[in-house]
Every structure is written in C-alpha cells, then in structure tokens.
Amino acid sequence: MKNNLILFITGFSAAGKTTLSKYLEEHYPDKFKEVVSHTTRSPREEEKHGVHYYFVTPEEFDRMYEAGEFIEFVNLYGNKYGVSYKEVDRILNEGKIPVIVIHPFSMDHFDSLCDKYACLKIFLEPPSMEELYERLRKRYKNNIKELYKRMEEYKIERKMVKKSDFDYVIITDNIENTVCKTLQAIDRKLKEILKDKEK
Numbered sequence: 001m002k003n004n005l006i007l008f009i010t011g012f013s014a015a016g017k018t019t020l021s022k023y024l025e026e027h028y029p030d031k032f033k034e035v036v037s038h039t040t041r042s043p044r045e046e047e048k049h050g051v052h053y054y055f056v057t058p059e060e061f062d063r064m065y066e067a068g069e070f071i072e073f074v075n076l077y078g079n080k081y082g083v084s085y086k087e088v089d090r091i092l093n094e095g096k097i098p099v100i101v102i103h104p105f106s107m108d109h110f111d112s113l114c115d116k117y118a119c120l121k122i123f124l125e126p127p128s129m130e131e132l133y134e135r136l137r138k139r140y141k142n143n144i145k146e147l148y149k150r151m152e153e154y155k156i157e158r159k160m161v162k163k164s165d166f167d168y169v170i171i172t173d174n175i176e177n178t179v180c181k182t183l184q185a186i187d188r189k190l191k192e193i194l195k196d197k198e199k
Contacts (some may be wrong), residue, residue, distance in 0.1 A: 004117050005189060006088070007032070007097050009182075010104045011124035012157055013150045014135035016172035017101045020124065023179055024099060033091045034099045038064065041079035072102075072109030081106075088113070097186070104161045120189045122182060123166040127173045 009017045024032040038054040040061050049055050056064075061080050065073055073082035083100060091098040100110070107121065126132040132154065133147075140147040163169050168185045172178045 004092070005097050005186075005193065006092075006113065006117050006119050007099045007186065008107065008110070008119060008121045009099060009101050009124065010107060010121065010166070011172075012104065012154050012161075014132055014139060015124040015126055016175075016178060017124055019175060020172070020178055020182060021099050021101050023175060024182070027179075031097060032099050033094065033096045034101065035083055035087050035091065037087075037101075038070075038082045038084065039079055041077075041081075071113055072106055074103060074106045074109070076103055092117075104157075107165065118189065118193050120186060121166040121168075122185060123161075123163055123169045124172050124178070125169060127171050 009021055011017050021032075021034045025034050036050065036052070036054055038056050038061060040056060040058045041053075043049070043053070043055050047053065047055075058080065061073075061082065064070060064084070065082065069084050069086065070082040071085055071088065073080060081103075083102070088098050088100075102110075104123065110119070113119070126135065133151065136147050136150050140150070167189075168181070170178055170181050170185075
C-alpha cells in the first residue's frame, strides 16, 4: 500500500537530525526510510556512498539539476545538496514514510511536494549553547576553525528561522525523549490524515 506521509527532520548543525533519523530507520525498518540526498562534499570518515549520501562530482550534480531530477537543491557551506524525486517516490511506493533530513532554510523548496502529500515538519534544537558546543567539538575535534565557524553561523541563523513554519519544535535533550515526541507527532498526523479521508 502506497504511503502518503513525508517526515521532515530539520535543524541546524549538530541539532541531532541524523541521530533521530537513523534511530527511526534502525528501530522501525518497516515504517521509516531516510531519503538519501546527493552532495558534492567529501565524505566524512564514517560515511558510505549510497547509505549516508550519494557523493557525486560537481559536474554530475549540475547534470542532474539541469535534467530536473531534484525536488530541491541548496548550496550550503560551499557544497551542493539535493533531494531527488526518484528517491522519494521509491520509498513511498514501498509503503514507508520517507524521512527527509534538511537544513531549515531549504523547507520552502518542498512546497510543491507538500501540496501533493501530507508533510510533517519537525524542527530540532539543542538544549543549550553549551551542549551544542560539546557536540560540535566531538565532530570537529581535529578542526577547531570549523568548530568556531559553525558556532558563529548558528548564532546568526537561529535568529533568522521562523519556528512557526514547523509543526513541532523538539528539544534534543536525549534520544529517548526525542524519539518519543516524534512518534507522538507522527501518530497525531496519521490520525488527522485518516479523519480527512473519512470526510
């Protein structure tokens, strides 16, 4: 049975987007599947092609863009990221909920998709600046310059985002609470969809 709900997990760097997405996919494999995006950036040490991202050259990315294969694309921190129509449709046809992990400023690019399908938009936020620093310190332990760059970007970007544009704002204090609140939000959304169908 084809599913018609798409879950968006968004937030700034180190908010916990990937952690939440991977948890849902690993613990509920029959219900969730993360949409794998294309990117021109280099893979991190633990990342694998086709699992975390489709790592492509700038030339290949531009070819796909010119062919209209992306729902959206963004140039972020000097690298290009894009979500393809083909990837989303494949997951929907499997009867699973596609999980799209994106930067908050990319949400507007998905308006056409949300006109066609039901969309649940969840914004994740770290509990404090101190916790954000610790998360970024672990990620960029060998690149202090990048750590402070991301901290400064966060201070600017958090003032620009409109949290009212999202269905839920969840503080990522720990993974158990974050998952619980996310599943509750999904359950409420699915009930809304069912109620609308019965009208």
